[in-house]
Amino acid sequence: MPFNHNDHYHPLLLRQVPARARTALDVGCGTGKFTRKLAATGLAVEGIDPAREAIEAACATSPGKITYRCEDVTRAGLPEGHYDFISCLAALHHMPFETVTKLRRALAPGGVLAVLGLALPSSARDLGKWLLAAPLLNVPARLVVAAGDRLNGGGDHVAVAPVRDPDLSMAEVRRGSATLLPGSTVRTLLFWRYLLVYRAG
Ligand SMILES: C[S@@+](CC[C@H](N)C(=O)[O-])C[C@H]1O[C@@H](n2cnc3c(N)ncnc32)[C@H](O)[C@@H]1O
Structure with missing residues (x-):
């Protein structure tokens, strides 16, 4: 799939990082594509994912800079009040929704939890976006991304993270x-995703 709907929203997610953030946790980090982008902003980043193959691929492409944990976040020990930013991309639906409580407790004061989520549509607005607009715009978006990949000598589309x-x-x-x-906000995005943002008081 040349046009990855999760990757498409990376810039939107990076914009949710608080200005003075220093620590971040990427939950369900998979092969670490977004985790590396967080680290590139200068944050001290941890990625957590129970899929060994994905974590091995992530470690191979981020030598030394990021701490990866091969663990299920629902069972892992997370320090309370610690992270300035917690991201969870296309992974929350792999675990009980209540996991957000554990992630909320792990946020430092003023910290932000940003979830790029998948859910089933439940309103006319969701249906309009996900059944009508998204399929129409998905085709040109795929063509543009595929052309860009060809110009750059091929894309990085090895998917080893479970879906x-x-x-x-x-x-x-x-x-x-x-x-x-x-106090959190939930916004339906165009390409079959929602954005949930919560800021700790
Ligand atoms: C669709 S992949 C998304 C990977 C990555 N965030 C991305 O955007 O490419 C979902 C990831 O969630 C991970 N996952 C599933 N259950 C998990 C859990 N309990 N704790 C942490 N990660 C989990 C899976 O192993 C998988 O790597």
Whole structure:
């Protein structure tokens, strides 16, 4: 797949990093594509993912700069009040939604949790975006990215991170966020994703 919908939103996610952030955790980091971008901004970054093959690929492409943990975040020990930024890209639907409570507790004061999530559509607005607009725009976007990849000598499309379909609907994500992450915002994005942002008080 030349046009990766998760990678497309990396710039949007990087814009959620607080100005004076120093520490970050990338949950469900997979092969570390976004983790490396976080580290490139100068943050001290940890990536966590239980998929050994993905973590090995991540370590091979980020020598020394990032601490990778081959662990299930729901069981892992996370320091409370520690991280200035926690990202979770296309991974929250692999675990119970309630995991956000653990991630919230791991945020330092003023820290931000940014989730790029997948969910089932539950409103006319979601359906309009994901059944009508997204498929139409996906085709030219794929062509543009594929052409760019060819010009750059080929893309980096080796996918070894596990994938799965979401179970929760957008309505359930909004309800869960309102309950577990008071003050958070949830926005439906164009390419079959949502953005959940929570800032710790
Ligand atoms: C679709 S991949 C996304 C990988 C990466 N974030 C990206 O955007 O390319 C989902 C990742 O979530 C990871 N994952 C699943 N359950 C997890 C858990 N309990 N704790 C941490 N990561 C988990 C999977 O191993 C997989 O690498």
